[in-house]
Amino acid sequence: MDQLIHRREENGLIYYTCDTITTPHLFTTKFGGVSTGYLSSLNLGFNRGDERENVLKNYQILADHFGVPRERMTMTKQVHGDCVRVVDENTMGMGLGQPMSWQTDAIVTNLPNVPLCGYYADCVVTLLHDPVSRSIGVCHSGWRGTANGILAKTVHTMQEQYGAQPENIEAVIGPSIHSCCFETDADVPDAMRETMGQAVEPFIERRGAKYFIDLQGINRMRLEDAGVKKVTDSGLCTKCMHDEFWSHRATNGRRGVQAGIIMLEGEQS
Numbered sequence: 690m691d692q693l694i695h696r697r698e699e700n701g702l703i704y705y706t707c708d709t710i711t712t713p714h715l716f717t718t719k720f721g722g723v724s725t726g727y728l729s730s731l732n733l734g735f736n737r738g739d740e741r742e743n744v745l746k747n748y749q750i751l752a753d754h755f756g757v758p759r760e761r762m763t764m765t766k767q768v769h770g771d772c773v774r775v776v777d778e779n780t781m782g783m784g785l786g787q788p789m790s791w792q793t794d795a796i797v798t799n800l801p802n803v804p805l806c807g808y809y810a811d812c813v814v815t816l817l818h819d820p821v822s823r824s825i826g827v828c829h830s831g832w833r834g835t836a837n838g839i840l841a842k843t844v845h846t847m848q849e850q851y852g853a854q855p856e857n858i859e860a861v862i863g864p865s866i867h868s869c870c871f872e873t874d875a876d877v878p879d880a881m882r883e884t885m886g887q888a889v890e891p892f893i894e895r896r897g898a899k900y901f902i903d904l905q906g907i908n909r910m911r912l913e914d915a916g917v918k919k920v921t922d923s924g925l926c927t928k929c930m931h932d933e934f935w936s937h938r939a940t941n942g943r944r945g946v947q948a949g950i951i952m953l954e955g956e957q958s
C-alpha cells in the first residue's frame with residue numbers, strides 16, 4: 690500500500706482515502722453496510738442479487754458520510770466502453786435521484802455536492818480532481834477500457850468542459866487487481882498492443898502460455914501521456930486482499946460491488 694493511502698473507519702464504515710486528493714473522496718470496502726450473505730455488507734450494485742432496499746440503505750450510509758441527499762449521488766453504468774458523460778443539472782443523480790438512462794464508464798462534473806460513483810470488484814477505478822478549475826471525474830477501466838484509453842478521454846473531457854489543466858489534476862488509481870493476480874490469455878496483451886504499440890511492453894509479463902498485465906502501470910502511463918503528473922496508485926490488489934474487497938476473480942463472480950466516490954464541496958443548493 691502506498692504511504693499516501695490510508696485505511697479509515699467511521700461507525701463501521703471501512704474505506705480508503707488518498708492524501709494527494711484535496712476534495713472529499715473514498716474507496717469503499719466490503720464493510721459498513723446492511724446487505725447480508727455473500728453480499729455482506731456494503732454492496733453498491735443493484736444487479737448483484739441484493740434486496741433493492743438494502744442497496745438503497747447502503748447508499749444512504751455513504752450520502753450521510755458525504756453530507757448530501759442520497760438523490761444527488763450519481764452513478765456510472767459500466768459497459769466496458771470508452772464513453773465519458775457530463776453530469777449537469779439534468780443528469781445529476783442518475784441511477785439514484787432519477788432512473789438510470791445512460792451507459793457510460795466515466796463521468797465528470799463541476800457541480801458541488803454531487804458525489805460521482807464508479808464501481809469495481811477487480812477493475813480499475815480512478816478518481817480525478819482539478820482544484821483550479823474545480824472539476825472532478827471518475828473513470829472505470831477494465832482491460833478493454835484501458836486499451837481504449839478511456840482514462841485519457843476523461844482527462845480530455847475535463848479540459849474541454851471545464852478548462853482543467855492536466856498539470857493541476859490530482860489522480861488516484863484505486864484498489865484493483867494487480868499484475869500479481871491478473872493472469873490473461875493473449876487477447877488482453879494483443880488488445881493493448883493494438884492501441885499502444887511497443888509502449889505497453891514493460892507492463893506485460895509472459896509466463897508460458899499466460900500473461901500477467903500491469904493495468905495500473907498502463908493507466909498511469911496514459912494519465913502521464915495526457916499531462917497528468919500527480920498520480921498515486923493505491924497499490925492495493927483486490928484479489929490478494931479478498932478479505933477486505935470483493936474480487937470478481939476470487940469469488941467467481943458471486944460478489945457485491947464497491948465504489949470509488951469523489952465530490953466537490955460547495956454551498957448546498
Ligand SMILES: [Zn+2]
Binds near residue numbers: 871
Ligand atoms: Zn494480487
